[in-house]
Amino acid sequence: xxxRKGSLRSYILSRIILAIPMLLIIITFVFFIMRVAPGxxxxxxxxxxxxxxxxxxxxxxxxxxxxxxxxxxxxxAQVFTLNLGxxxxxxxxxxxxxxxxxxxxTLELTIFSTIVALGVxxxxxxxxxxxxxxxADVVIxxxxxxxxxxxxxxxxxxxxxxxxxxxxxxxxxxxxxxGITPPPHxxxxxxxxxxxxxxxxxxLDALWHLALPSITLGLILSGVFIRTIRVNMLNTLQxxxxxxxxxxxxxxxxxxxxxxxxxxLVPVVTIMGMEIALLFAGAVxxxxxxxxKGMGYLLVWSIQNRDYTMVQGAVIVYSIIIILFSGIIDxxxxxxxxxxxx
Amino acid sequence: xxxLSVRNLRIxxxxxxxxxxxxxxxxxxIEREETLGIVGESGCGKSTLAMxxxxxxxxxxxxxxxxxxxxxxxLEKEKEYLRxxxxxxxxxxxxDPMTRLDPLMKIKDHFLETFRSHKRDVKEEEALRIAGxxxxxxxxxxxxxDYYPHELSGGMRQRAMIALALVFNPQLLIADEPTTSLDVxxxxxxxQLMNKIKKEFHMSIILxxxxxxxxxxxxxxxxxxxxxxIVEIGSLADIFTRPLHPYTRGLLGSVITLESRELxxxxxxxxxxxxxxxxxxxxxxxxxxIEMCMNSEPxxxxxxxxxxxxxxxxxxxxEERDILYRGDIAEKAx
Ligand SMILES: Nc1ncnc2c1ncn2[C@@H]1O[C@H](COP(=O)(O)OP(=O)(O)OP(=O)(O)O)[C@@H](O)[C@H]1O
Ligand code: SF4
Ligand SMILES: [Mg+2]
Numbered sequence: 065x066x067x068r069k070g071s072l073r074s075y076i077l078s079r080i081i082l083a084i085p086m087l088l089i090i091i092t093f094v095f096f097i098m099r100v101a102p103g104x105x106x107x108x109x110x111x112x113x114x115x116x117x118x119x120x121x122x123x124x125x126x127x128x129x130x131x132x133x134x135x136x137x138x139x140x141a142q143v144f145t146l147n148l149g150x151x152x153x154x155x156x157x158x159x160x161x162x163x164x165x166x167x168x169x170t171l172e173l174t175i176f177s178t179i180v181a182l183g184v185x186x187x188x189x190x191x192x193x194x195x196x197x198x199x200a201d202v203v204i205x206x207x208x209x210x211x212x213x214x215x216x217x218x219x220x221x222x223x224x225x226x227x228x229x230x231x232x233x234x235x236x237x238x239x240x241x242x243g244i245t246p247p248p249h250x251x252x253x254x255x256x257x258x259x260x261x262x263x264x265x266x267x268l269d270a271l272w273h274l275a276l277p278s279i280t281l282g283l284i285l286s287g288v289f290i291r292t293i294r295v296n297m298l299n300t301l302q303x304x305x306x307x308x309x310x311x312x313x314x315x316x317x318x319x320x321x322x323x324x325x326x327x328x329l330v331p332v333v334t335i336m337g338m339e340i341a342l343l344f345a346g347a348v349x350x351x352x353x354x355x356x357k358g359m360g361y362l363l364v365w366s367i368q369n370r371d372y373t374m375v376q377g378a379v380i381v382y383s384i385i386i387i388l389f390s391g392i393i394d395x396x397x398x399x400x401x402x403x404x405x406x
Numbered sequence: 407x408x409x410l411s412v413r414n415l416r417i418x419x420x421x422x423x424x425x426x427x428x429x430x431x432x433x434x435x436i437e438r439e440e441t442l443g444i445v446g447e448s449g450c451g452k453s454t455l456a457m458x459x460x461x462x463x464x465x466x467x468x469x470x471x472x473x474x475x476x477x478x479x480x481l482e483k484e485k486e487y488l489r490x491x492x493x494x495x496x497x498x499x500x501x502d503p504m505t506r507l508d509p510l511m512k513i514k515d516h517f518l519e520t521f522r523s524h525k526r527d528v529k530e531e532e533a534l535r536i537a538g539x540x541x542x543x544x545x546x547x548x549x550x551x552d553y554y555p556h557e558l559s560g561g562m563r564q565r566a567m568i569a570l571a572l573v574f575n576p577q578l579l580i581a582d583e584p585t586t587s588l589d590v591x592x593x594x595x596x597x598q599l600m601n602k603i604k605k606e607f608h609m610s611i612i613l614x615x616x617x618x619x620x621x622x623x624x625x626x627x628x629x630x631x632x633x634x635x636i637v638e639i640g641s642l643a644d645i646f647t648r649p650l651h652p653y654t655r656g657l658l659g660s661v662i663t664l665e666s667r668e669l670x671x672x673x674x675x676x677x678x679x680x681x682x683x684x685x686x687x688x689x690x691x692x693x694x695x696i697e698m699c700m701n702s703e704p705x706x707x708x709x710x711x712x713x714x715x716x717x718x719x720x721x722x723x724x725e726e727r728d729i730l731y732r733g734d735i736a737e738k739a740x
Contacts, residue, residue, distance in 0.1 A: 302464070304505035310462045312516075312570070313492035314523045322519065323508050330510070 076395055083387045087380070094379045095139055098372050099132060105152050105370035126152065139376070148377035153369050158377035162359070167381065168252025169239060170347050170358035173281065175253075176274050177343065177350075178336070180282020185289025186332070190325055192290065193297035204290060212287030216346050220280040220353035227276060234276045237355035244269050277354045281346045285339055292335050296328035303327070337393035344386050407477060408435035409577055409610050410459075410496075415471035417451070417458045424680040428454040430634035432471075433706060436578070441604065441611040443625030443642075445618060445657070447676050451634045452614045453501075456582045459612075460492050476577075494524055497571035501583035503563035507555035513566050514551035520573055540569040543606065544599060561592035568599065572607060579604075580612045585620070597624060618657065622646060630654045633677050633687040636706060640713035650715040650724055652692045686717070694719050 106119050106128070123129050127138060142149060148158035185208075192204040211219075228236035239254055240246060247257035247266050254270035300306060301324045309319045348360030355361065359382055366374035417429035428451040436442045446452055457463050459473060461481065472479045475495060480488055492498075500506050507516060517537040521528050528536075538548035544565040555563060564584060571579055581600065585593035597620065604611055613624055621628055621642070628645040630638040630653065638651040649655045674691035677683055683690055689699040698718055706716040709724065717723070 304500070304502060305508040307457075307462060308498075308500060308506040308567075309508070309519075311457075311460055311492055311498040312520050312523065313489045313494065314519060315489065318519065318523065322511075326510055327508065 076391075079391045079394065083391070086387065087383060090383045091140070091143055091376070091380055092136075094376050095136055098370075098375055099135075103370045105372055108370040109152055143376075143380065148380065149373040151366075151374045152371045153366075153374070158373055159381075161374070162362070162377060162381050164249060164252055166357060166359050166362040166378070167385070169254075169356065170344070170351070170360065172253040172255060172274065173277055173347050173350065173356060173358055174343050176278035177281035177285060177347070180278050181285035181289055181339075182332075184283060185286035186293050186329070188286070189290040189293025190297060190328075192294040193301060193324075193328070194320060196298060201294075205294070208287040208290035208294075210287075211283055212291075214284060216280065216284055216349040217353060219284060220277070220350055223276055223280055224353060235273050236276075237273075237353075239270065239273050239357060240266070241269050241273070273356075277350045277356050280353070281343070281350045284346060285343060288335060288339060289332070292331065293328055296331055297324055300324040300327040333393060333397050337390055337397060340390045340393060341386055344382065344389075409438045409476065410436045411472070411474040412459070413472035413474065415455070415458060415473065416469070417454050417463065418468045419454075419464075419466050420468065421466065421680075426679045427634050427682060428467075428679055429458060430682075432631075432634075432636050434629055434636060434639055436610050436612060438577070438610055439604070439608055440626045441613055441624055443621035443628045444612060444614045444631055445616060445621055445628065446631030447616060449676060449679070450631045451679070452616075452631060453582050455631075456498060456580050456612070456614055459580060460496060460498055461488055462492070462498075490524065493520060493571070493576065494574045495576055496578045496580065497574075497576040498580045498582065499564070499567045499571050499584050501586045503560055503567050504555075504587065506567060507563060509555055511554075512551065513553055513555070513558075516566075516570055517551070517573065520570065524574060536573060537569070540572050541566070543572070543603065544569040545595075560588050561596065564588065564592075564596055565599065568596075568603065572603060575607055576609060578610045578612065580614070582614045583616070584613075586615070586617075593620075600624070630657070633682055634679055635687060635716065637688065637717070638713075638715045639706070640710075640715075644710070644713040648710075648713070648724075650709055650713070650720040651688075651717050652694050652719075652723070653688050656691075688717075694723065 106123050106126070107114075110119060110122065120129075127135060130138070148162075150157050151161065154161075188204045188208070192201040192208075195201045224236050227234045235241065244266055247254060247261050247263055250257045250260055255267055255274070258264070258266035258270060301320070303324075305327075306319055306323050309323050310316070314322075344359075347358060348363060350356065351358045351360035352364050359378055363375065363378045363382070365371075366378060412432060412434050415429055415432045416427070419426040419428055430451075432455060434442070444452055444455070454463070454467070458467075458469055461469065461473075463469060469481065471481070473481055475491065480491060483491075507513070511519075514534060514537060518530060518533055521533040534551070537551055541548045541550060546562060546565050546569065550558065550562065550566065558566065579600075584600070585596050588596060600611065600613075601624065603609070611624075613620070615621060625642050627639065627641050629636045630645065630651065632653050638645065638649065638654050640648075645654060646658065649658055677687055677690065683700070684703075685701045686692065686695070686699040686704055689695040692699065696719070704716045704718045706714050708714045709720050
C-alpha cells in the first residue's frame with residue numbers, strides 16, 4: 065500500500081514538473097503571436113478616428129511603446145506573480161472576468177457535453193458489441209465514424225438551423241433567455257446556482273439553452289466512446305472470466321451486464337483523459353456557434369478586438385485548466401488501474 | 407447406464423483459413439464416480455471437447471452428435487435446460503485460474519451470482535454459509551471470500567474455482583489442465599484435493615491433461631486424443647502396459663526415454679486440422695503405416711474387452727511382445 069502511494073506521489077510530481085515548461089512555451093507563444101498578428105489594440109479600443117496624440121498617450125500608458133523584449137519580460141513577471149492584468153477593452157480584471165463569468169460557463173458546457181457523450185456513446189457501444197456484425201452494429205459503427213469526422217462548426221450550425229430556426233424547439237444561442245436574470249453567483253454554473261437558490265424556472269431556462277451546444281459537442285465526442293466501448297466489450301465478451309461465468313450457468317443477460325459490460329467500462333476514464341483536450345477545444349468552437357459566453361467565446365471576441373491581456377489571460381487559464389484536468393484524470397486512472405499503478 | 411455418453415461428437419470452427427475440425431467424431435462413455443483421463447498434444451482439441459460438453463463454444467463453432475447426460479441428449483434441449491445443467495450437473499474448471507475470475511468481483515460475489523443464477527430461493531446468508539464450508543473443504547479460509555481475485559495466488563485461485571465448482575454438488579467435474587499453470591508443489595496439492603473431493607462428493611471427473619504422470623496418478627480410464635479424434639481408450643493398465651495404438655506407444659516411449667512426463671519428443675508435427683490427412687491422421691508420423699493407412703480411416707473398435715483402438719494394425723501389433731512395460735504403473739493400476 066505504501067509503495068502504491070509513493071509511486072502515485074512521484075507520478076503526480078512528475079506531471080506537475082512536466083507541466084511547467086509546457087506552460088512557459090504556451091505563454092511565450094501567445095505573447096509573440098499576438099504581437100506579430102496584424103491589428104492594433106489601441107485602434108481597436110479607441111476607434112479609427114481618435115486623435116493621434118491621444119492614441120500615443122494610451123500606447124505609452126499600456127507599455128506598448130517599450131521594446132518587445134521588455135514587454136515580454138514585464139509580461140512574464142506579471143504572469144509569475146499570478147497577475148493577469150486588466151482587459152484592454154473593458155478595463156475589468158482579466159482574472160475576475162474569467163473565473164467568475166467565462167470559465168464557469170465553459171465548465172457547465174463541458175460537463176453537459178460529457179454527459180451527452182457518455183449517455184449516447186456507452187449504450188450504443190454496448191449494443192454494437194452485443195449485436196456484433198448484425199444490422200444494429202453496422203449502423204451504430206457508421207454513426208460513430210461519421211459523427212466523429214463531422215466538423216463541429218458545421219454540425220453545430222446544422223443543429224442550430226434545424227432545431228433553433230426551423231423547428232424553434234431550442235434557443236439558437238446565449239445562456240439564458242432575455243429578461244431572465246442570472247442566478248446569484250455561487251459556482252458560476254447557472255444550472256447549479258439556480259438549483260441551489262431554488263429557482264426552478266431559471267434552472268430550466270439554463271438547461272434549455274445548454275441543450276443544443278451540449279448535444280453538438282456531446283454527439284461529436286460520443287463517436288470515440290462508441291468505438292472504445294464496442295472494442296472493449298468485444299474483448300471482455302471473449303474473456304476467460306466471461307466464458308467461465310457461462311460455464312457456471314450464469315444467465316446470458318447477467319454475463320453481458322455484470323461481467324462483460326462492467327469490465328469494458330474500466331478504460332472509460334482513460335478515454336476521458338484523452339478526450340479532455342478535444343472537449344475543451346470543441347467547446348471553443350461550439351461556444352462561438354451558439355454565442356455561449358464561455359472561454360471560447362471570450363477568446364474569439366478578444367482576438368477580434370486585439371485585447372492582448374484578455375487573450376493572454378484566457379489562453380494561460382485555459383492551458384492550466386486543460387493540463388490540470390488531464391492530470392487529474394490520469395491520476396484517477398493510475399489509482400483505479402493496477403497495471404498503471406505498479 | 408453411463409452417467410455421460412458422447413456419441414460421434416463433431417465440433418468444427420469456421421475460421422478465415424477454412425473449417426477447423428477440432429473434434430471429429432468422438433465417442434466415449436463415463437461411468438459414475440470414475441475418473442477419465444484425456445491426454446493428447448497441444449491443439450488436438452481437448453479444450454474444444456471440454457467446452458463442447460457444456461455447449462459453451464464460441465459462435466464460430468458448429469457442434470453435432472450426441473451428448474447424453476443421464477439419458478437425455480442435451481444438444482436437443484432448449485437453452486434454459488442447458489443453462490441449468492451447467493454447474494448443477496456438470497461443472498468445469500480451467501487451466502488458467504488467473505483469468506477465470508472476474509477481476510472486479512470478490513470471490514464471494516462469484517458464489518452469490520452462481521446461486522442467484524440457479525437457486526433464487528437460497529438466501530444470501532445461506533449461500534455464504536455454504537460457500538464458507540466449501541472454502542474449508544478446499545483448504546481455504548472462508549475469509550478469502552472477501553478477497554478480490556488479484557489478491558490470491560494461482561493455487562488459491564484454483565482452490566477457489568474448485569470450491570465454486572462444488573456448490574451444487576455436480577455429478578461430473580471437467581477439469582481442463584487444472585494444474586498446468588501451477589508449480590509442481592501446488593500441482594500435487596491440487597491433484598490431491600481433487601481426489602479428496604471426488605470421494606467426498608461422489609463425482610465423476612474428466613481430467614484433461616498432456617501430462618502422463620498426472621493421468622497415471624489420477625485416472626481410472628484413459629482416452630488418448632490425436633488430431634480431433636480419440637485413437638485409443640481403455641483402463642489405466644490397458645493404456646500404460648498394453649498400449650495398442652502406435653501413437654500411444656510413442657507417447658509412452660517418450661516418457662521412458664526422456665524421464666520427462668511431458669509429451670514433447672514425438673517426432674513430426676500433428677496435422678493441420680483444416681486439411682487433415684485423408685486416411686489415418688497419424689499416418690504421416692506412424693512408423694507402422696502401410697498403404698491402406700494413407701487411403702482409408704480406421705474407426706475406433708474394441709480390440710479387447712473395454713479397450714478400444716483406431717488402428718488397422720492394432721491386432722498385429724498386439725501380437726508383438728516387445729511392448730513397453732511400465733512396472734510401477736501396472737502394479738498400481740491392476
Ligand atoms: N475459436 C476458434 N476458432 C478457430 N479455431 C480454433 C478456435 N479455438 C480453437 N481452435 C483450433 O482448434 C484446435 C483445437 O484447439 P483446442 O484449444 O481445443 O486444443 P487443446 O487440445 O485444448 O490444446 P492445448 O493443449 O494447447 O490447450 C486447434 O487447432 C485450435 O487452433
Ligand atoms: S492405422 Fe496405420 S497409420 Fe494409423 S496408426 Fe495404425 S498403423 Fe499407423
Ligand atoms: Mg486446451
